[in-house]
Amino acid sequence: MNSTVFKLHSFKRRRRLPVLDRMLILEVVKTVLAVLCVLVTIIVSRKFLSILTKAIEGEIAGGTLMTLLGLKILGTLIIFLPAAQFLGLLMVFGRMYRDQEMSILASGGVGYGRLYQAVAWLVIPLCLLSAYLALEVLPWSEAKVQSLMRHDEKTADLRGIKPGRFNEFSKGDVVLYAESLSEADGLMHNVFVQSRNGDKNGVTAADSGYLKETETGSHFVVLDKGIRYQGTPGQTDYIISEFDEYAVKIDADADDDGNVIKRESTLPSAQLWKSKLPRELAELQRRLAVPLGVLILGMLAIPISKVAPRSGVFGNVVTAFLIFVVYFNLQSVSQGLLISGKLPVWLAYSGVYILMLALILFNLVKAVGLRWSWQVLTGRTQI
Numbered sequence: 001m002n003s004t005v006f007k008l009h010s011f012k013r014r015r016r017l018p019v020l021d022r023m024l025i026l027e028v029v030k031t032v033l034a035v036l037c038v039l040v041t042i043i044v045s046r047k048f049l050s051i052l053t054k055a056i057e058g059e060i061a062g063g064t065l066m067t068l069l070g071l072k073i074l075g076t077l078i079i080f081l082p083a084a085q086f087l088g089l090l091m092v093f094g095r096m097y098r099d100q101e102m103s104i105l106a107s108g109g110v111g112y113g114r115l116y117q118a119v120a121w122l123v124i125p126l127c128l129l130s131a132y133l134a135l136e137v138l139p140w141s142e143a144k145v146q147s148l149m150r151h152d153e154k155t156a157d158l159r160g161i162k163p164g165r166f167n168e169f170s171k172g173d174v175v176l177y178a179e180s181l182s183e184a185d186g187l188m189h190n191v192f193v194q195s196r197n198g199d200k201n202g203v204t205a206a207d208s209g210y211l212k213e214t215e216t217g218s219h220f221v222v223l224d225k226g227i228r229y230q231g232t233p234g235q236t237d238y239i240i241s242e243f244d245e246y247a248v249k250i251d252a253d254a255d256d257d258g259n260v261i262k263r264e265s266t267l268p269s270a271q272l273w274k275s276k277l278p279r280e281l282a283e284l285q286r287r288l289a290v291p292l293g294v295l296i297l298g299m300l301a302i303p304i305s306k307v308a309p310r311s312g313v314f315g316n317v318v319t320a321f322l323i324f325v326v327y328f329n330l331q332s333v334s335q336g337l338l339i340s341g342k343l344p345v346w347l348a349y350s351g352v353y354i355l356m357l358a359l360i361l362f363n364l365v366k367a368v369g370l371r372w373s374w375q376v377l378t379g380r381t382q383i
Contacts, residue, residue, distance in 0.1 A: 020110065021118040024092070028122055032088035039080045040073060047072050064148050071145045078133045078141075082293030083324055085126060086301050089119065090320050093305035102306075112364065115302055123298035127291045134290035135269040143266035163188070169250040173197075176221060176250065178209070191223055193248050202230040204246060212247070220247040282335040285349055289331050296356045297324070303363035327356065 051068055093115075096102045163181040168174070179190035191209040195202045206226025213219050223246045231238030264272075264283040272284040300323070304316055330352045337343035343351075 018118075020105070020114075021121055024115075024118045025122050027092045028085075028088050028119075031091050032084050035087045035091075036077065036080065036084035039084055040076050043076045043080065044069070044073050047076075068145060068148060071141050071148075075138060075141045075145070078130065078138050078290060081126070081130050081133075082290060082297050085123070085294055086297035086320065086324060087317070089298060089301035090305045090317060093302060094307050094316060097305065097307045112302060116299070119298060119302065123295060127294045127298075130294050131291035134287040138287060138290075139266055139268060146266060174248065174250045188221075191221070191226075193221060193223065195248050199232050200230060201233060202228060202248075204228045204248065206246070211250075218249060220249050222247045278339045278341060281345060282338045282348075285335055285338065286331075288349070292353060293327075296353055296360075297327070300356065300360050300363070303360065303366070323359070327352065330355070 048069055051065065051072070093102070096105075163178050165177070167176045169176065173196045175194040177192040178188035181188050188209045189207070191204075191206045193202075193204045193206075193209075195204070204223060204226055206223035208225070209221050209223040211219060212222050223243075225244055226242070226246065228241050228243060228246060229238055230241075264279050267280065267283070269284065269287060272280050272287075275281060275284075301320070304320060304323070307316055334343060334348045334352055338345065338348040
């Protein structure tokens, strides 16, 4: 019985993460969350100002404003996750170097290999999570944002209907006038509608009317008990008809979806995998850059975080920022070259990461020395 209890306790002890791993993961997670909050606040505030401007101008409904803000925050979180993790790792390890904690760990036999092992407990799960977010959640979020904005821009005129005023729709082809408008049920009284279809004009007057949206998203004003005059101005072939109910379409036909929304950014990733179109392949590359960025920047953060004990508070943050800017711009350039056909697909997808791996290797050799690196490669020692 006692031996069984001892085995259970020893098993639980082995299953727990070592102290070094738990300490690093906790510190890095807190720093990454803080950096991510700052980055998201800066980026989203700029985007939200443009959305707020459209809401003030009536192009976006107030009801969808907070939904758009939430979706923008989600998209920004996904895109800037690699940058936040990179800066978080750099700040934590830089502080440990300045406070001599790394020297103490090194004296206890903790080398770069052990540090990579500890960081892997955070980087690998974060890489898998970011892959799901970038490949599945990001296109859904983008499609939702564009759908909401497209719908609100399309119905902007409908939200601006004012009683006692001539309201134009369909680029001036439809003019609606209502003497009064009931806010409770949306019923308009003493309604006048002028519609134009080519050379023919139609004038409709009714006692009452209301707005109706069909299942296809088209909007009509439905008129009750009125008279309609239809014909060509200057001619005597007018048709006069009375009706109990008549509907007039008051919004223009939707433009082609390809011209209204950015089609590639809303396509499912599974469809992009099978595509051979340059723009869709570039979009897939943009999404893959998130999990690959988490992995490659996490590997780079460890060797370049080494600073002198009496260095400044920010250590190598400026250098890291420049590296990230170059990395981000190279991604954008490779996507542009892929779209224009000036770069083959395999090189567009792998070129940036080959350069980053070379940079990681260079910094590792620089940190431990050439002789030590050769001994590691030949198996005489461990890094």
